[in-house]
Amino acid sequence: MLINLSDILSKEGETQRVEAMVDMENFTSRLGTFPVQKKTPVHFTIKNKGKKVLQINGEGSLTLLIPCGRCLSDVPVEFVFDFEREVDMKQSEEERIKDLDESNYITGGNLDVEQLVYNEILINWPLRVLCKDDCKGICSHCGKNLNQGPCDCRVENLDPRMAVISDIFSKFKEV
Ligand SMILES: [Zn+2]
Ligand SMILES: [Zn+2]
Structure with a gap:
């Protein structure tokens, strides 16, 4: 106007x-x-x-x-x-x-x-906008909003050597 x-x-x-x-x-x-x-x-x-x-x-x-x-x-x-x-x-x-x-x-x-x-x-643009002070953000692997609960990416976040072990286990299950 x-x-x-x-x-x-x-x-x-x-x-x-x-x-x-x-x-x-x-x-x-x-x-x-x-x-x-x-x-x-x-x-x-x-x-x-x-x-x-x-x-x-x-x-x-x-x-x-x-x-x-x-x-x-x-x-x-x-x-x-x-x-x-x-x-x-x-x-x-x-x-x-x-x-x-x-x-x-x-x-x-x-x-x-x-x-x-x-x-x-x-x-007056705010320096930072958060939905709440303790917002947990999103998982960098699967994109899930972690305020709605944990995702299933925990294995991938482990030490790479542990990931190898979990691969061995999953192969073992297939046999
Ligand atoms: Zn948020
Ligand atoms: Zn995830």
Whole structure:
């Protein structure tokens, strides 16, 4: 969703409140694509501070499904937004990008809600996502989720010499 800023820009000292829906269904970064599970509208308060400077505050939240770093099961991760930005609308888009390296959310006199929310998620991305602190992960041999119980790969994890013995035993059984 885009919020047209021309109205508030023409009224120095005034404040505009806007409730904006977030259209985003998936969040895609170099880490992959993550589905949006839940979202609330973002409540914006946009203040014209004079001299074409806008103060933008926003509050909202969005929940993504991110795979657990150990077992890969989906974990709901909530991002709560409560941000404040100041934008000088006198600057050209190029100047603004140089000043604040993430101000690409102002485009052609509009506030691009999707881009702003995207930036917020990127800034707040968790270092590590686990379904629970003691997640046992998956077996590197068979891929079984070990939180659901042990797998049958124990023999392969033994000392190679023991594996030879277990081969001998299985051959013995066939005779
Ligand atoms: Zn896990
Ligand atoms: Zn296994």
